[in-house]
Amino acid sequence: MTDRLQESSKNALSFACKRNHALCIEEALEHAKRVCERAGERFTDLRKQVFAIVWAEHKPVKAYDLLSELSSIRKGVAPATVYRALDFLKSQGLVHKLESLNAYLGCSQPETEHHGHFLICECCEEVRELAFAPFSQSIDEIEKAQKFQIKHTTIELLGRCIKCQ
Amino acid sequence: MTDRLQESSKNALSFACKRNHALCIEEALEHAKRVCERAGERFTDLRKQVFAIVWAEHKPVKAYDLLSELSSIRKGVAPATVYRALDFLKSQGLVHKLESLNAYLGCSQPETEHHGHFLICECCEEVRELAFAPFSQSIDEIEKAQKFQIKHTTIELLGRCIKCQ
DNA sequence: GATCTAATGTTATGTTATAACATATCTTTA
DNA sequence: TAAAGATATGTTATAACATAACATTAGATC
Numbered sequence: 001m002t003d004r005l006q007e008s009s010k011n012a013l014s015f016a017c018k019r020n021h022a023l024c025i026e027e028a029l030e031h032a033k034r035v036c037e038r039a040g041e042r043f044t045d046l047r048k049q050v051f052a053i054v055w056a057e058h059k060p061v062k063a064y065d066l067l068s069e070l071s072s073i074r075k076g077v078a079p080a081t082v083y084r085a086l087d088f089l090k091s092q093g094l095v096h097k098l099e100s101l102n103a104y105l106g107c108s109q110p111e112t113e114h115h116g117h118f119l120i121c122e123c124c125e126e127v128r129e130l131a132f133a134p135f136s137q138s139i140d141e142i143e144k145a146q147k148f149q150i151k152h153t154t155i156e157l158l159g160r161c162i163k164c165q
Numbered sequence: 166m167t168d169r170l171q172e173s174s175k176n177a178l179s180f181a182c183k184r185n186h187a188l189c190i191e192e193a194l195e196h197a198k199r200v201c202e203r204a205g206e207r208f209t210d211l212r213k214q215v216f217a218i219v220w221a222e223h224k225p226v227k228a229y230d231l232l233s234e235l236s237s238i239r240k241g242v243a244p245a246t247v248y249r250a251l252d253f254l255k256s257q258g259l260v261h262k263l264e265s266l267n268a269y270l271g272c273s274q275p276e277t278e279h280h281g282h283f284l285i286c287e288c289c290e291e292v293r294e295l296a297f298a299p300f301s302q303s304i305d306e307i308e309k310a311q312k313f314q315i316k317h318t319t320i321e322l323l324g325r326c327i328k329c330q
Numbered sequence: 331g332a333t334c335t336a337a338t339g340t341t342a343t344g345t346t347a348t349a350a351c352a353t354a355t356c357t358t359t360a
Numbered sequence: 361t362a363a364a365g366a367t368a369t370g371t372t373a374t375a376a377c378a379t380a381a382c383a384t385t386a387g388a389t390c
Contacts, residue, residue, distance in 0.1 A: 099264040138299035150324040
């Protein structure tokens with residue numbers, strides 16, 4: 001077993017955020033483009049700009065903040081413009097909505113399967129998407145036991161990160 | 166092992182909702198009153214009325230729907246009136262907010278420890294609070310592994326209930 | 331390049347939630 | 361029991377979040 005594997009095993013529950021946000025914006029845009037192509041969708045200028053703004057912030061972004069940032073690089077921007085782009089990016093899994101914050105976050109794990117499970121620090125507002133999916137099994141159990149067919153999960157854990165304790 | 170226990174074991178993942186909603190409103194109000202007394206808080210008329218309306222619906226209630234219902238039995242009702250009462254009831258664990266719906270639900274398990282984990286049917290809009298807490302262990306693991314101190318969880322699973330499949 | 335479809339622009343409005351300050355009610359205690 | 365302090369509610373205004381509806385533009389297809 002290599003060091004790398006050992007480390008990854010030790011950190012089975014570690015966040016992907018840090019590593020993935022090392023991805024530069026160019027790589028992220030490249031990836032987003034590929035995702036859209038694969039889906040037969042267009043990665044238009046608007047979508048690209050919105051994606052870039054959300055991605056650039058490593059914190060959740062409010063729709064109206066996005067709107068005002070977007071306005072500085074583009075004209076004719078109204079709420080609908082932003083919400084449509086966000087809806088599209090969500091549909092492609094490139095952006096997540098944090099329901100408990102009414103805010104949007106660039107997906108931190110573009111290349112790997114991801115689950116949309118978040119840790120939100122109430123203090124520094126940093127949000128991390130869990131790389132590991134500790135809830136998957138529980139979710140499977142619930143589906144079987146309840147005969148409830150789960151289509152979307154909203155899992156957001158609010159608390160204090162290690163730096164803020 | 167009694168039949169009752171066997172049944173409860175078989176249904177370890179079963180919902181509490183149905184059983185608990187058999188609680189009549191009077192019992193629920195009684196319980197809410199006790200909760201407030203224990204906390205040294207006042208269960209005022211306003212709070213009682215808001216609680217009763219939320220409880221009466223077995224579905225999630227929107228704040229502004231609540232507002233209009235409340236207006237029919239009370240005057241001088243404004244949004245702040247409703248939101249303040251809801252905040253209070255949430256703080257006592259008597260009502261939950263469903264973040265993904267922007268709606269409020271009376272707690273279905275007033276007498277037992279509960280976790281605020283929900284199954285939401287996208288079709289019939291029925292919402293069930295999980296009696297069982299399949300996520301508790303995962304949450305403990307995350308806290309340890311990440312040294313992230315969790316204070317509040319938002320766990321809402323959207324899908325189709327057995328009736329709507 | 332005509333036609334169709336998807337995306338965006340534009341205007342208006344709907345929905346959800348809070349701020350700020352005035353008034354009323356409850357509790358405590360002199 | 362009246363005064364003082366604390367808590368709750370009334371009231372007005374506005375902030376924050378999101379979508380509807382229809383016009384226009386840009387891309388894709390033939």
